[in-house]
Amino acid sequence: MLAAVSEVGRRVRGALPAVGLLTLATAAMLGVSTLLGFAPAPAAWRIALTLVAAGLLGIAAADQVRAALTDWQGATAAESGVHRRPRRGLIDLAGELSGERTGDWTGDRVLAGRLGDEERTETGIFTGRTRRVPTTGDLWGEPDEPPSRSERPEPPARGRPPRPSWMRIAVTTLIAAALAALLWVPQVPVSGVARTAAQFVVGYGAFALPVLPLLLAWPLPRLRRGPRWSWRLPLLPVADRRLWTGAELRELAVTTLAFLRERVLTRASGIVLATLGLLHLVRGNPNLLDGGTNRAGGLAGFLLAEPLRLLLASGGAIALLGGVLAGAAAVIAASVGRAWGTVTGYSVLAVALVVPLGLAGASHWLGYEYYLRTQDGRVVVVAGLSPRHVQSVHDTSLRVDGMSPSLVALLDKGLPVTGNDDGERIAKALAQPGTSAAELYVGDQFELKSGECFDWIGGSSQLRYVAPCNGAHVGEVTFVGHLPFTVDPGKSAVDAAAKAMCEQSYGDYLGVPFGQSFLPLEAPLLPPALEEGWHARPVIACWLGSVGPWTLKGTRTVAALQQKTPWGAAGGCKIEVPDALRVTAAQPGVRCLAPGPEQRLSVPGGGFAMDLEFAAIGKAAGGAKVGAGCFDGANLTNGYSFEVAPDGVIEIWKHFADQHARLTASAKPKNAGPPTTASTPLQVTCKPTPDGGVELTAFSTGSRKASVVDKNAPITSLSPRLVLANAEAGGVVMTTMIFNATRV
CATH class of the missing domain: 2.60.120.560 (Exo-inulinase; domain 1)
Known part of the structure; x- marks a missing residue:
């Protein structure tokens, strides 16, 4: 019974560093995200649930974090020349009774025995592997006093991972170069397709994909692992044509969870996944169907962050992912510090924390498109990842009531603009076309002004010429003005905006608002030069077909x-x-x-x-x-x-x-x-x-x-x-x- 209680106590003490690390990192991330406005503070019960989840993840990563802590202590002791005598408990000594040592230790240990006057001194840094130690004498005796500094041997050199083969370096470099060409160089023929596919999967993470293979060129020191995951087990129904046994299912579940635990909580893959999830959350949880995820965390970020958001709210999900990122960064930094020194470890820790959290934090405010659209019966400019995604809203003080059907349809769809001021300017110009009126529309070998009637020769030339309104004529110009765009919004937006401006100016000319008269508007006249290339604020002409030998201006027909x-x-x-x-x-x-x-x-x-x-x-x-x-x-x-x-x-x-x-x-x-x-x-x-x-x-x-x-x-x-x-x-x-x- 005493042994069982001691074992539980040892396990609890062993899990405390990991639980403390992830819980404190999660709590700190929750406070920072709330203060910076990334997400509102969750309800109290969600906060408690978030911290409990962080504690459970800490328990899952207890072995890895404890090993990383030992690595860091060993690296620090070796660099500083301080060799500590670790505390030895009953369990450690019991292990040595059998001639085995398990666990982690650092520094010099001096153990005296009673059999013969032998003295055994062990110097080194134990990395967690089981060692067989021949012992004699009474192991329950008190250890001698440690030797003076001058008598202590120098710590052994830290063991670095072996240099990777040239083949490994060449392959990883080739993969990184190929990804860089596909994702960073637009001139590559399939660059657009590759970038679209990559952004669908990992969103903005696609632009960092060429860097990730370089991390494999010189792998980090390996941590202790559980049973290796077997790829053969999932294929049993296909390979052996039989279902899994209960033992095989348990083995598959255990090895899969152990694999995910290591890869997510202690490796660079965990930092990558946590960053994608944070990108999805801090950029307003875009919907998968409106294309917004392509400019956040992609499909991977959506699948990771959305379940957490539904359970813990956005603030809790951001905090938990931030805790996971901090835990993985700490374990990686300790592993690097063990192999290459504490200075390198601190540098890796800073990079692993600052770069992902900095990019995710900056993306909360930067990198959005602006769209002119309607919301709650008003015309607004929204900053978002798509016309349907809303990160921030700017009210233009214009109401939808009284606007023409085409203008309402154009704004409902969402019109790209360059910012709040540009959106407000475009909205007012579309709603009040008279503010952007022009003196003259210049066509192909003809010119027209508002209020003029015209006829045409017809045929392939379509040559128009001014004709008196009290005589036979084909049409009558109702409005000449500038489209308010300074940047090309695309042909469909130009056509829709031209039609909307003609409908808005319809009532000013005829005396009856568009939609309250049977007289149809003809297709707007666009400048011929627009077919050759875009130019800012092109001039259009709106016109009505003739209904008799008279002018329609102000007739309220x-x-x-x-x-x-x-x-x-x-x-x-x-x-x-x-x-x-x-x-x-x-x-x-x-x-x-x-x-x-x-x-x-x-x-x-x-x-x-x-x-x-x-x-x-x-x-x-x-x-x-x-x-x-x-x-x-x-x-x-x-x-x-x-x-x-x-x-x-x-x-x-x-x-x-x-x-x-x-x-x-x-x-x-x-x-x-x-x-x-x-x-x-x-x-x-x-x-x-x-x-x-x-x-x-x-x-x-x-x-x-x-x-x-x-x-x-x-x-x-x-x-x-x-x-x-x-x-x-x-x-x-x-x-x-x-x-x-x-x-x-």
Whole structure:
């Protein structure tokens, strides 16, 4: 019983240095990381769990740390000439009774015996190997006093590892040179692929990969090891076509854990892995799928650090990995000091701690890209490893509300910028294009200004020339300005930003914001020189297609007969646009709307005024009605219609789902023909009222007027449409000669 208790006590005492080293290093790292802002302080229970984990790792590395401590003491004693007499316990003496010595000792030991007056003196540094010592006499006697300094023999020279073979040096140097060429020299053909693959695996550690093979050229002194890991055991099901036995599984588990213990806790591989994990944590835990890990610790850092972060929080994971790094650095430094001197050992310790921790610490603030993007309905500049990764946020004071769809989509995706100031400048220029307006757009053999109308020759030349807006023309320039980029953001970003600026300036020119009019923007005109190479702040031109012999500036036009927009109607209806717009009701009992469901535009709270004129639909049209309407583009079954009946009466209807209610009607026309035999002009308005209703008004020739205010659950999300209501016969055609809708 006493022997068992003594054995436990010896093991506990033997583990104390390792437990103390890793626990103190972990606690220090936790305090430093919290003070420097690498991560917030974890909860109390996570701190306790982190320190417990550090203690368990210390117990696992007890033998290695104790051996390293002995090495360091031996190296220090040998250099200083101080030879200590180590304490000898009952267990040490019991071992010597059998003629065996196990353990570590340094300095000179003098042991006197009672048999004959023999004196045995041992001088040297014991490295932990079992030695057989012939003994005689009474080993329980007291040791003599140590000899004076002048009588002591000089300590033996420290044993250095043998010089590696030239083959080993050549192979490691060749590997390092090949990696350097692949990862450091962009001109190598496969450098890009190799760098991408390496960064995926180890992130920023890829740039240090060429240095690591050089560490193998002159290996460190080997530490005591447990049973050697056998690569044959995992292959038993394939090689011997049988499953593992229980003993083999235990052997595989024990040897694997022993291998990992040595490689992670006491070797350079542990420093490398801990550094990759720290890179992942201090750079904001990037996601594996957004590419951010390539600029942190890579896949290896992600797999190592993420489980620790989920268990111990970021602060605890940083502290534990820092403790592991400090422990491995101390063991390596002691091993080097034993072979090459304490000065070299201290140097290795400093390098092994300062370089990884310094690089990981600096990477918390440096090496990020800046992206202009949206967050919580605001435009911000984020510093991160990818557009989705956020390390820090700078608010530009711009809100997303009111921005065009293309601009919102561009910012949602993330636009690369050079910094906070550059991002804020670009954001304001995109949101307010007028601040970056230019005087002139210079094309290929033509020049255009904002507000000018133009025509072109066509064909392959596409040569444009200025034309009067009150005559025939192809398009009208709505904005000329600079793209705000000083550095090339890429073709897709240039195209998206040009489109976004045109959409943002749309409302300033037309009077109706983009997205509240059927009139489409044409593709922006980019400078021809941009195809030859990038230049800062290129000038673009935005333009609208012509809808008639007049200017569109400030007209608040929402729809026009000549608009280049999908007119497609619903089932049972057909739309053709040759010289005029023809809507055909192919089946009886349908209501045809143009534009149809493909045009889903609706303006909440928007009011419209429409001017229309229809050709006669013919006497065979039966009970068909022609007119206009204000309908919800998202659901064309809801809205209001103004329909001219075969007898010429104007009827105002309200439609909600499958319910149709006539709200009011005008008198019969005076001295005006019905739509079946005469052309029918029509002016209608639908607009919201201050008290929450919708005012509906229609006029036509022959003193026809109908007006009503709908206050019974009014429909307020509306857009202008043409209407053909076919009651009896199929094949009715409504020809529209004038259709123009404006905002009121």
